[in-house]
Amino acid sequence: MKTIKSxxxxxxxxxxxxxxxxxxxxxxxxxxCTTCHATGLAGAPRLGNSADWxxxxxxxxAPLYQSALKGTPKGMPAKGGHMTLPDAEVxxxxxxxxxxxxxxxxxxxxxxxxxxxxxxxxxxxxPVEAKPAAPAAVVAALVxxxxxxxxxxxxxxxxxxxRLLKPASKRNLPPPEDGIHDPANDGTHALQPPLAAFGALxxxxxxxxxxxxxxIGQKKINPRYDRNDPKAEPIVMDLNIVREVKGxxxxxxxxxxxxxxxxxxxxxHPAIFxxxxxxxxxxxxxxxxxxxxxxxxxxxxFPVSECRNCHSKKKEIAKAATPAAK
Numbered sequence: 001m002k003t004i005k006s007x008x009x010x011x012x013x014x015x016x017x018x019x020x021x022x023x024x025x026x027x028x029x030x031x032x033c034t035t036c037h038a039t040g041l042a043g044a045p046r047l048g049n050s051a052d053w054x055x056x057x058x059x060x061x062a063p064l065y066q067s068a069l070k071g072t073p074k075g076m077p078a079k080g081g082h083m084t085l086p087d088a089e090v091x092x093x094x095x096x097x098x099x100x101x102x103x104x105x106x107x108x109x110x111x112x113x114x115x116x117x118x119x120x121x122x123x124x125x126x127p128v129e130a131k132p133a134a135p136a137a138v139v140a141a142l143v144x145x146x147x148x149x150x151x152x153x154x155x156x157x158x159x160x161x162x163r164l165l166k167p168a169s170k171r172n173l174p175p176p177e178d179g180i181h182d183p184a185n186d187g188t189h190a191l192q193p194p195l196a197a198f199g200a201l202x203x204x205x206x207x208x209x210x211x212x213x214x215x216i217g218q219k220k221i222n223p224r225y226d227r228n229d230p231k232a233e234p235i236v237m238d239l240n241i242v243r244e245v246k247g248x249x250x251x252x253x254x255x256x257x258x259x260x261x262x263x264x265x266x267x268x269h270p271a272i273f274x275x276x277x278x279x280x281x282x283x284x285x286x287x288x289x290x291x292x293x294x295x296x297x298x299x300x301x302f303p304v305s306e307c308r309n310c311h312s313k314k315k316e317i318a319k320a321a322t323p324a325a326k
Contacts, residue, residue, distance in 0.1 A: 025096030026090050032080040035271055035295065037097060042290030042299075042308040043074060048100040061098065068094050077291055081271070172198065172208055206309075213258050223262055236260045242313055243282070251313040 029037070029047070036044035045052035056064060059179050068090050069076035079085045080093075173193035176183040181191070194208070201220055202213040215221045226232035241254040259268075269275045272295055280292065287294035287304055 025089075025092035025094075025099075028085070029096050032082050032085070032271060033093055033097070036076075036290075041295065044076070045097075047097055050101045050103050053098070053101045057098075063095070064094050064098075065091050072290070081291070190251055204302065206306045212262075216258075216261055225264075235264070237265075245311065248258040248315075249307075250311040250315060252310050253312045255311075 006291040024115065028302050034047075036042060037047050040046045040049075040052070045056060067076060069079060069087055079090050173179075174193040175181040175188045175191040181188040198208070198210050202211040202214040202218065203209055212221070216223070223234070224230060225234040226234075237256040237260045239256040241256070245251050272292065282292045284304070286292050287297070288301075293310075294304065302309060
């Protein structure tokens with residue numbers, strides 16, 4: 001009886017205490033959000049960058065919570081692709097990212113308060129008695145609004161999702177002109193231009209025009225597997241995953257060997273791909289939105305326009321039975 005009473009007392013205490021989050025906002029960010037929000041991948045607002053967050057705070061924090069929980073059409077997956085995360089942990093990750101841009105949050109608060117104030121009522125203009133207009137005046141009145149209509153701002157190129165599809169004049173620009181490095185920094189001008197660095201590497205017809213896989217095979221480059229240990233050897237997995245494709249397109253072959261020569265398994269698993277058969281719904285639509293394979297391809301790897309690089313396994317077409325000769 002004493003044991004039963006003790007268990008009942010513990011349960012009573014636990015029921016009164018508020019439930020603790022399994023992970024703090026920082027931990028959830030590190031496990032789920034850092035892939036996109038640390039680098040600005042697919043237009044994601046970057047951690048600590050007030051300019052990225054300010055436009056998103058116009059209507060307060062609530063819409064950001066909804067975007068994180070439900071996802072957005074621009075490519076943000078619901079709960080960062082981890083649907084088992086509790087809502088409270090997702091919101092904690094949002095709060096952690098907002099804490100890194102306190103200035104932007106404070107700047108948005110006055111605007112939010114001002115929007116709540118009622119606009120002063122304007123005096124209604126008195127009706128003016130219409131007078132017959134001359135034909136020329138009527139024509140001018142009809143034409144003027146059309147001529148004075150403001151131009152609608154373009155929403156941008158519909159193909160802008162793929163940043164590797166650039167004209168030849170915009171490919172592999174020198175560091176001071178590439179829009180990534182600081183042109184005002186003297187160190188930027190000391191960096192080797194990509195065209196000079198890539199000159200001896202095997203060519204490709206896509207991306208930045210370098211066949212990186214072949215460059216590794218020819219030992220022309222040697223990716224560093226560990227930041228601190230230059231002698232660390234990569235853990236290479238020679239395993240091909242074949243995904244059957246409906247229709248006439250060849251099946252997709254995912255080669256682990258070429259990927260693990262560059263990356264550690266933790267770069268993709270489990271944040272991008274769940275290592276379980278049937279657990280990953282991959283489609284061209286999701287890839288074009290920057291999900292699954294689209295996290296890298298079209299941004300830092302060859303673009304999705306190079307269909308045959310992935311659709312490389314020909315289908316075996318069964319031959320139709322020929323009728324027996326009479």
